[in-house]
Ligand code: PRP
């Protein structure tokens with residue numbers, strides 16, 4: 001599969017992650033459990049995506065002796081969920097890095113054209129200098145992901161990573177064509193999009209399932 005060979009696209013295959021994503025897919029999984037699992041999946045994905053964080057040696061006095069041991073250095077991290085569904089991943093990421101800043105980008109997909117529309121953007125000060133992790137459970141056509149990254153680049157951001165839970169091959173391809181330099185972390189690569197640009201088999205509408213607005 002072409003998408004599997006793209007540089008900077010990282011497929012996560014930890015069995016715990018796959019297990020949790022399978023429960024997310026199940027239409028019988030209710031809002032409460034869905035929300036909890038999205039958070040847990042974000043922790044597992046974030047753990048991998050943050051693997052490259054730099055550390056510096058600091059002095060520490062253990063009960064036994066003095067030592068120089070690693071601590072994360074230069075914590076200018078910012079998590080940017082794409083509203084609404086990305087909000088479900090923020091808590092998990094903040095469990096990993098509680099001091100990170102959080103920005104918000106509001107995008108909704110037009111139900112007919114499937115094109116994303118921006119309706120909100122609030123980002124922390126000196127966003128251009130921060131290491132940014134954009135969060136959205138679903139990468140379908142990739143339109144929302146591309147728009148979010150475009151917006152951040154227009155604000156001068158250079159260090160951007162995108163984390164999604166489920167991706168369609170079409171979305172990965174689109175995103176990679178536009179932003180091959182942006183690392184893309186994917187929890188599961190699905191088969192295709194359907195005629196409504198929903199991911200198959202997917203999990204349905206992530207925002208609706210997180211917030212209980214399923215029609
Ligand atoms: C969903 C999802 C992504 C987008 C993915 O959001 O959370 O943002 O669709 O689709 P794309 O890759 O084709 O752009 P939606 O627009 O449904 O908004 P919501 O989170 O408020 O429900």
Ligand code: URA
Nearest residue numbers: 140198199204205206
């Ligand atoms: N947005 C979702 O929430 N789910 C999809 O399958 C596609 C877009």
